[in-house]
Amino acid sequence: MPYHGSSRTCCLACGPTHALALSLCLALCLALWAWRSQAFWDALSPVTQKQLLYELAGTEKVDPLLLAAIIKSEAATVKQIDGLQALMKGSNDATNDKIGSLMSRLDRGEGVWRGSSDTRTERRLDLGSTLGIAGLAVSIIAVVMVVISHLAPAPAPSPAIVTPTVPTQPR
Numbered sequence: 001m002p003y004h005g006s007s008r009t010c011c012l013a014c015g016p017t018h019a020l021a022l023s024l025c026l027a028l029c030l031a032l033w034a035w036r037s038q039a040f041w042d043a044l045s046p047v048t049q050k051q052l053l054y055e056l057a058g059t060e061k062v063d064p065l066l067l068a069a070i071i072k073s074e075a076a077t078v079k080q081i082d083g084l085q086a087l088m089k090g091s092n093d094a095t096n097d098k099i100g101s102l103m104s105r106l107d108r109g110e111g112v113w114r115g116s117s118d119t120r121t122e123r124r125l126d127l128g129s130t131l132g133i134a135g136l137a138v139s140i141i142a143v144v145m146v147v148i149s150h151l152a153p154a155p156a157p158s159p160a161i162v163t164p165t166v167p168t169q170p171r
Contacts (some may be wrong), residue, residue: 053068053071
């Protein structure tokens with residue numbers, strides 16, 4: 001490419017190709033500088049307190065990356081628990097609203113007549129009532145038998161069978 005004079009006008013005069021090449025070169029230099037910079041890697045790292053993490057890993061004789069993974073997992077678990085608590089609170093509030101609505105309907109007397117007719121049942125066939133009536137009948141029969149046995153005259157004692165003895169003569 002021909003050189004057109006001063007460096008200030010070169011990129012403008014030659015068109016967008018020189019500007020694009022210069023931009024790519026500048027971006028590459030910045031990327032290489034960032035790659036070598038510790039600040040770049042600290043920004044990408046999920047661990048914010050590296051010094052404390054390495055101290056804990058050294059005292060407990062654990063890999064620092066394992067310790068960082070456990071901390072991250074616990075943080076995610078706490079976040080999930082908080083989400084479940086919020087969900088349960090919402091469900092609890094909705095249930096309490098429904099209960100409140102039903103209680104207000106009962107206080108106003110809605111559904112009283114229909115509810116009493118729907119819950120009416122036949123009591124003649126109830127097992128408890130049947131057993132109670134059977135027990136009452138048995139006890140009445142027992143009382144009648146006791147009364148009859150006390151009111152009836154006692155039978156006359158039957159005569160004892162006496163065998164006659166013949167006096168024996170001495171021999």
